[in-house]
Amino acid sequence: MNTMLRSSDTLVSDPQYARLKEHLIESTGLMYYADKDVDLARRVGGRLATAGAHDCASYLDILCDPLRGPSELDALIAEITIGETYFFRHQEHFDALRDLVLPDLIRRNQASRSLRIWCAGCSTGQEVYSVAMLVREHFPELARWSVEIVGVDIDANCKRYDAPADGIHVRIGSQDDPAFLEKVVAEFGRFDLIIDDGSHQSSHIIGTFNYLFAYGLKETGIYFVEDLHANYWRGWRDSRKSFLDICKELLEHMNAHYQDTPPGAFLVEKPSAQPMDALLVPAITTMIEEIRFFDSIVAIYKAKLETVPFLVRGA
Numbered sequence: 325m326n327t328m329l330r331s332s333d334t335l336v337s338d339p340q341y342a343r344l345k346e347h348l349i350e351s352t353g354l355m356y357y358a359d360k361d362v363d364l365a366r367r368v369g370g371r372l373a374t375a376g377a378h379d380c381a382s383y384l385d386i387l388c389d390p391l392r393g394p395s396e397l398d399a400l401i402a403e404i405t406i407g408e409t410y411f412f413r414h415q416e417h418f419d420a421l422r423d424l425v426l427p428d429l430i431r432r433n434q435a436s437r438s439l440r441i442w443c444a445g446c447s448t449g450q451e452v453y454s455v456a457m458l459v460r461e462h463f464p465e466l467a468r469w470s471v472e473i474v475g476v477d478i479d480a481n482c483k484r485y486d487a488p489a490d491g492i493h494v495r496i497g498s499q500d501d502p503a504f505l506e507k508v509v510a511e512f513g514r515f516d517l518i519i520d521d522g523s524h525q526s527s528h529i530i531g532t533f534n535y536l537f538a539y540g541l542k543e544t545g546i547y548f549v550e551d552l553h554a555n556y557w558r559g560w561r562d563s564r565k566s567f568l569d570i571c572k573e574l575l576e577h578m579n580a581h582y583q584d585t586p587p588g589a590f591l592v593e594k595p596s597a598q599p600m601d602a603l604l605v606p607a608i609t610t611m612i613e614e615i616r617f618f619d620s621i622v623a624i625y626k627a628k629l630e631t632v633p634f635l636v637r638g639a
């Protein structure tokens with residue numbers, strides 16, 4: 325049977341389909357496909373045909389082959405990630421960046437006159453170059469600043485949009501891999517603006533935030549998460565809490581120093597002798613200055629440590 329003509333139903337009924345699916349989810353972390361057999365089979369079917377595999381077992385052999393495997397996995401990832409991308413995709417993201425976030429950052433960074441921006445997933449250039457165009461067209465004063473844009477994406481094809489001479493860098497890896505995030509931060513230094521428009525899986529958004537907000541974002545930097553509507557979609561909700569749930573908690577944490585019995589691990593004290601001023605609050609309390617919600621977007625402003633009202637004494 326011509327592999328090209330295989331319907332997704334035929335692929336799903338292949339005796340080795342379950343093993344192939346397990347292998348794909350394990351190697352890519354894309355839990356989204358755990359209950360999307362028809363969708364996954366349609367996309368994988370295209371790769372089977374191109375790779376010349378006649379069934380799931382022979383395609384698995386290709387994926388496990390030390391020579392062909394890595395490049396085939398890259399091609400497959402490109403096929404199965406949520407690849408919707410175009411310039412200025414979702415204009416409201418760019419409106420929020422243009423009208424609020426970038427002006428705030430420009431005010432905050434007057435002294436350093438530098439701006440380092442992280443874009444996940446940068447895709448085939450559309451995200452990083454849209455941000456670059458926004459900066460160039462709407463903020464001409466930034467022509468005299470050092471502006472660096474670092475795009476990350478799981479799809480190896482995106483690497484070709486790496487253009488260091490223009491201040492645009494692309495690194496390939498998964499946003500749910502802390503070692504990868506750490507490597508990018510070590511290479512470029514901390515960022516002023518982190519934009520997460522990557523996998524949209526809630527576990528990934530939360531994992532990326534947990535690492536990057538604390539270790540990848542400068543003090544007074546802004547963490548910007550787009551497409552939050554995906555938090556309400558079953559396929560993308562692969563963790564008990566969504567990122568929006570976490571944001572609601574962050575709101576409580578931001579104000580935890582006003583409570584008289586807050587939970588947490590850090591002893592925070594007002595620099596005064598009042599006994600009631602000693603409070604236990606989570607570390608994150610000391611890091612958040614402001615949280616802004618837009619339609620399907622959140623912008624979390626990181627505090628400058630000296631502006632935190634109380635002093636952190638330790639765990």
Ligand SMILES: C[S@@+](CC[C@H](N)C(=O)[O-])C[C@H]1O[C@@H](n2cnc3c(N)ncnc32)[C@H](O)[C@@H]1O
Nearest residue numbers: 409410413445447451477478498499521522523
């Ligand atoms: C919905 S597209 C958005 C692309 C781009 N931000 C835009 O708006 O045009 C999502 C992008 O995230 C990438 N992606 C998916 N999973 C990822 C992961 N785990 N880590 C990094 N990037 C990922 C995809 O390859 C894709 O390019």
